[in-house]
Amino acid sequence: MNATYEYRALLACDIAGSAGRGEQRLQRIRGVLRAALFDSLDAADLDGRDFAYFDTGDGCLLVAPAGLPKARLLVPLLPELNARLREHNRHADQGTRLRLRAALHAGEIRVDEEGAASGAPFEVLARLLDSAPLRQAALAGPDGTPVAAILSRHVYEETVGHGHAGLDTDAFTAADVRVKEYAARAWLWYPGSPVGPRAGSDREDAGSRTCTDAKANADARSDARSGSGEQPAGPEPRTAEQSVHATGHGTVFAVHRGDQYIRHDDRS
Template structure:
């Protein structure tokens, strides 16, 4: 983990970040059922490198821990002016690590550091100023957790990127958890084939769909109206917890 734009803050704000960052990470881990007290942690001011044992909870690290961290950051930043927000770049990699005299040693550690400084992470935060965290998974982690079907995340939530930092070059997978597939799709758009127009999954050119929605028309194929009906809006309050990751809700009534 690394706090974005740490060096541009004054001394007091830098001290606050160093105080608050580990506490946010601890709370997120507890929420995900992980114990950071069992991890080896190398603290570097606005950055933390944590090494944890392979124990079968890797999908929980990729999925639940990141999700809880996004929630912690959202609550934290909601109480602060924009200039005092904390935004993080996060990387998850796996491999052999040695505890050395002045920290950690091993190619996995070097790879993690290079991934953390990858341009796609910086670009993602710059392109989406309203989000608090951008995540990069190494190819090994992505394939063994997300692509392997061991998380609630979809492969569509990620975009494939190439990381080139110093001597390091590798494939990695980028996700902006607050945006999901929207961010992944916008990061590496798929170019249409020669002689063909770009068509969304519905099979309808985007321009036609936009024009009809603006006009409040009705889709002749589905019977769905795009007209905005403020007088028909209802608010449903749900008591208790609700896990709606990746869900799309639609409620209506006959004639509504």
């Protein structure tokens, strides 16, 4: 079977606290997330039909088209997504409100002729999404800031580090990620950061400079004191590939040799 290796930007989202809400509420919030994400892509002048979208049960995985600059998945996409989820939460009951963890990474993935994708970048993405610093940041902010994101070192250095418009280094806090055998330095885009919305404001301002949540700052900066390079820990080189499988009640990120099937979903 013919396959190509293509460099792609990746965005994974996970709904915090999705367990125990019941099937009907879970289906409702999954629909809200999908609609908010595609509306945010439109607002960011991106065509959702160009992306591969994968529903992971309690979140989603978005694979950007080849050639899309990584910075386009940050600003204005993240503030736009935050604004839409914030508006949803304003009118939703407790059982259908959303807090979202998001992770961004990029790398060379394997894509075969049937559209299946696999590769180590998916493993990095899964570890970032499951990391303690991101989970802490997602819980630290007020209800008005439902999105907290984490950037891999690679994405941070080639977007924020290159000084792309709208990306201020003050908006990100370094954190040390350690999940199982994976250890890496990453950067948090936390609730209330300058690139994000003002907590409790009626309009989202991606350029505003606001005070960050004290707990999120303390936790994240404490984690940042002993970071390492973005390589899985251990003396042996990694040979596993990452695949993602969706279930009815969550996402299983399995580290093994296998494929992740991603389809292009046209918007109705």
